[in-house]
Amino acid sequence: MSTPIEEAARRIAAQGESRPRLARDPVNQAMINNWVEAMGDANPRYAPGEDTVAPPAMIQAWTMPGLHGQRAGDDPLGAMMSILDDAGYTSVVATNSEQNYHRYLRPGEHVSATNRLESVAGPKRTALGEGWFVTTRTTWYVGDEVVADMLFRVLKFRPGGGTTAAAEPAAVLRPVISKDTEFFWEGTRLGELRIQRWGDTLRHPPGPMPPDGDLDAKPGWVVARGTGTVYSYLVHHHPQVPGKRTPFVVALVELDEGVRVLGELLDASPDEVHIGLPVEAAFVRVDDELTLPAWKVRA
């Protein structure tokens, strides 16, 4: 059985190459001059003259869409990114780029580029978090002639250490948020476990008043390191809970900063959980509005 992400990847890959996207300008000496200056490349082949050619490594520069450019509607990388965004894999990092230059380009030649999706592999556990490797192939043409191609691979990942599966957005019990607690949920959306701070005192769960009752005091917050130990826990078996798969572990964690915070312990088998188990914060993205704080076992 394949996942919705794999099905989407198959569908997009089956569409093959996108329509050719024509470069904004033909290959030109002014752009070459700027590029070699920025790169510190003094090769005389690129200097103005009769037989001048463009540096091959400039190939991407010719078909860049510009500062305010937008992806074409049939761009397979854009479509795949959007599907992974919706599944909670919101962050991206480029991992590989391999270019092949078939021949030199000369000023006046007008290139176009096509893109196709080669593969989507995952979900993979990585140091950045769980994610999918998305590989696309860009091909540059002059007319019908292939002049260069590129394999481009990115890791599209869930920030904050990742989880094994996104919570089910429709089903999860959503938090009631007040003026006193909204900073906490803003933090989880950013992958931060924020703890309310009144002067030197941390407080969780947060509230509108400081421990000393000073009505002039204003609260702040710190971003917790996210490390702590299990203070107590339970293994939930019955009944079913919206957005969860039974059995699951819920842990009350004492953070190194000294306050307790409750969350699901995501990647532990019930047998290995015990009071004192070292854990660290994880974040379960439900949708654009809601990310839940959670825990995973600290290696």
Place this chain on the structure above:
Amino acid sequence: MTLSGKAAIAGIGATEFSKDSGRSELRLAAECVSAAVRDAGLTPSDVDGLVTFTMDGNAEIAVARELGIPELSFFSRIHYGGGAAAATVQQAAMAVATGMADVVVAYRAFNERSGMRFGQVSSAAAHQVNTSGVDNSFHYPMGLATPAATVALVAQRYLHTYGATSEDFGRVAVVDRKHAATNPDAWFHGKPITLAEHQASRWVAEPLHLLDCCQESDGGVALVVTSAERARDLPNPPALITAAAQGSGPGQYIMTSYYRDDLAALPEMGVVGGQLWRQSGLARSDIDVAVLYDHFTPYVLMQLEELGFCGRGEAKDFVRDGALELDGALPLNPHGGQLGEAYIHGMNGIAEAVRQLRGTAVNQVGGAANVLVTAGTGVPTSGLILTAA
């Protein structure tokens, strides 16, 4: 000034306890209130006060209409789920003692099994737009969303702190079911359990087995409170309200007081206990029967500690040698408790206390003169000491 001895429970009434009553909650309320008023030798027109839980679905005025209670001069609701049980009697007693009303009926009636089951996940509790909804935002979305789960987290810490075991929890269930087995009104009449059966029952929220969790029930219970003086002229022996207290502790939440220093404790019950002993002037050894709220077994052990029947962490030893049996040092829940008789949010336990003092209980503890009753635990709670007149 004291409330002690000023008021009494003069009548008790109940419906049958079932899994599907087949009638409306209002009908159940009307039946149990009617039965309690009749038991007190009174008529609906004598009633001028009604008290119930905020969770009860039957408004005082609806009950008054159905029974033909013409006028109410006192009506009140207590919050915090089962923690309200004993407090309904406290409020009734205060109303009577201060002359706000003459006859106040406390009632609780619901289709908790065939209707809205408390053991399931309540999205209404998670989504209520008030401070309790905000409190729940740090628990429900994370998957801690049932009463059993909230208790399991505390129970795990209790086991860890004091070296107790699941079998220690199980001993509470076994004694409750033993008492229920000889109570014809109990759902589990004729169905005792062994400790091995407790251990073999499936996990609900580890470390809680199914048999650590009370049943779900349909039914209603009502209690008639009037002045001690008037109660003496009524047909049944009065159960004097010797002490009545509510309690909330530091860092208090509803079922999730996880952020105060000691997780393996129920300080709100300590607040109740301190008042009960002070108001009554009684010692632990004066208590003949304990009706302790038993929605989940771990909290029975912790109540024994909070009320001072044993030291902190010593409940596991206290319950090991038959102390909770009918002939033990502290007979527990002779009706079978909520684990055995029915889950009527603690109100059936108060009715049992009255029967023990009247000498009419099916599992009668000989010469019972003082009975201690507690309400729901893990929440702001309440308690009573009732005394034979």
